[in-house]
Amino acid sequence: MTDFKWRHFQGDVILWAVRWYCRYPIS
Numbered sequence: 001m002t003d004f005k006w007r008h009f010q011g012d013v014i015l016w017a018v019r020w021y022c023r024y025p026i027s
Helices: 002-023
Strands: none
């Protein structure tokens, strides 16, 4: 149960990172 939650959390974090990267490109 914890592993599944951790994986889901990681997926959400990755999605947020991609959104921020697309919205505010660092380069």
